[in-house]
Amino acid sequence: MQKKKKISKWSRYFIILLATSIFGCKGVDNKTPISSNKKSETDFKAYLEPLEGTWKGRILTYSDPRGQVDETPQPKDFTPKLIVARPTKTESITNITETYTNDGELTQRVRIVEQGRGKEIYTHHGIRKVEDGIIKSKVNKLKGVDNRTGYADKDGNFIWIREQQNPKLLEFYKHIKKDNKIRVIGWGYYGEDDLTKAPRIWFFGDIKKVAASN
Numbered sequence: 001m002q003k004k005k006k007i008s009k010w011s012r013y014f015i016i017l018l019a020t021s022i023f024g025c026k027g028v029d030n031k032t033p034i035s036s037n038k039k040s041e042t043d044f045k046a047y048l049e050p051l052e053g054t055w056k057g058r059i060l061t062y063s064d065p066r067g068q069v070d071e072t073p074q075p076k077d078f079t080p081k082l083i084v085a086r087p088t089k090t091e092s093i094t095n096i097t098e099t100y101t102n103d104g105e106l107t108q109r110v111r112i113v114e115q116g117r118g119k120e121i122y123t124h125h126g127i128r129k130v131e132d133g134i135i136k137s138k139v140n141k142l143k144g145v146d147n148r149t150g151y152a153d154k155d156g157n158f159i160w161i162r163e164q165q166n167p168k169l170l171e172f173y174k175h176i177k178k179d180n181k182i183r184v185i186g187w188g189y190y191g192e193d194d195l196t197k198a199p200r201i202w203f204f205g206d207i208k209k210v211a212a213s214n
Contacts, residue, residue: 039133057207062088071198
């Protein structure tokens, strides 16, 4: 049995949010209720199953040249226009190719190829799985395992949260899907960033489906 990790104050907000969805599906006994299975199946069909195939695009990473400002911290209801309107400096541009293969009823295999401004190309492999209506992603990268948790927001967009303690990191990505195109917007806090101020790092990009599954 794994030891429980100490929960940091700045992560409680997201844990409460995710726990609300998880506990809302729990029954009064030790058996998984039918409603939980149906919720998981519904989320898989709505958010993972349509992704099967290959997607290409690029993600830009911006920094705020003002540093962290006294604006809304950890925003959730933000739009692409908000990021475009901000004073930003381009830190990096990453070309990305993502291939998703549905594997079983509630799992999906992932292959991600990334290339930055240089000639370095990195290939990552992982798996996504739906459990109790929550989607969990685990991708093996050169610097370690990238663990994320996903759920749908009130507008039907898909949200990914990535969080770790050492080194401290909190990332929030919103995927706005329309037909065969996904707009990716998000933000991140790293190291000594102040979680009570606006994020210093922002993400913006588009990926488009270029091939269906084999």
